[in-house]
Amino acid sequence: MPFSGTLEEAPSITASAFTSALSQAANGVSIVTTTRDDIDAGLTVSSMCSVCAEPALLLVCVNSDNEFCEMAEASGRFAVNILPSSCVDTAMVFAGLVEDARDNRFSSGDWTRLTTGSPILTDALVALDCQLESTQVHGSHRVFFGRVVDVRTTSGEPLIYTDRRFAVVEPRPL
Numbered sequence: 001m002p003f004s005g006t007l008e009e010a011p012s013i014t015a016s017a018f019t020s021a022l023s024q025a026a027n028g029v030s031i032v033t034t035t036r037d038d039i040d041a042g043l044t045v046s047s048m049c050s051v052c053a054e055p056a057l058l059l060v061c062v063n064s065d066n067e068f069c070e071m072a073e074a075s076g077r078f079a080v081n082i083l084p085s086s087c088v089d090t091a092m093v094f095a096g097l098v099e100d101a102r103d104n105r106f107s108s109g110d111w112t113r114l115t116t117g118s119p120i121l122t123d124a125l126v127a128l129d130c131q132l133e134s135t136q137v138h139g140s141h142r143v144f145f146g147r148v149v150d151v152r153t154t155s156g157e158p159l160i161y162t163d164r165r166f167a168v169v170e171p172r173p174l
């Protein structure tokens, strides 16, 4: 039933209703990285999406508690590594879910660098190297807008996250 007051007065749904609903969405999985003073940082994200093509702009939402935020804001650069389905283990490491690798995440996978110097996963399906355009804070998270200054693409199947688990796509011809 439509809310009878002004929409500004309508209560938000609860956080658990929100996360439960959004857990049903299917998203690609990326590792977003940055570098500052020769120190690298990165985390697994499913929040990356494109904003517009001209200028070439994407966004990623990161919890403000993550060290990535301060480092990317200070260095003004970050990279998005879109993962292929073969990189589940690296996704787990960069989500902080592998105890032994917590302090040395970049030992998982082979890494190189493009224009900004941010870490690029050699096996990434697509690597998007970005200059930080702007940030916005919303609740617990910080939205990073990046202008893409370099790109490296390969081909393969992407890694998907849905229903709180990893999945692979089953391609269907159109």
Ligand SMILES: Cc1cc2nc3c(=O)[nH]c(=O)nc-3n(C[C@H](O)[C@H](O)[C@H](O)COP(=O)(O)O)c2cc1C
Binding pocket: 029, 042, 043, 044, 045, 046, 047, 048, 061, 062, 063, 066, 067, 091, 094, 095, 096, 161
């Ligand atoms: C599939 C997947 C997607 C995730 N997406 C995000 C995201 O978009 N933003 C975010 O801040 N954290 C996301 N996380 C959680 C972070 O990866 C995790 O909190 C972080 O790596 C923990 O880092 P820390 O151990 O350094 O605190 C995701 C985790 C997984 C497994």
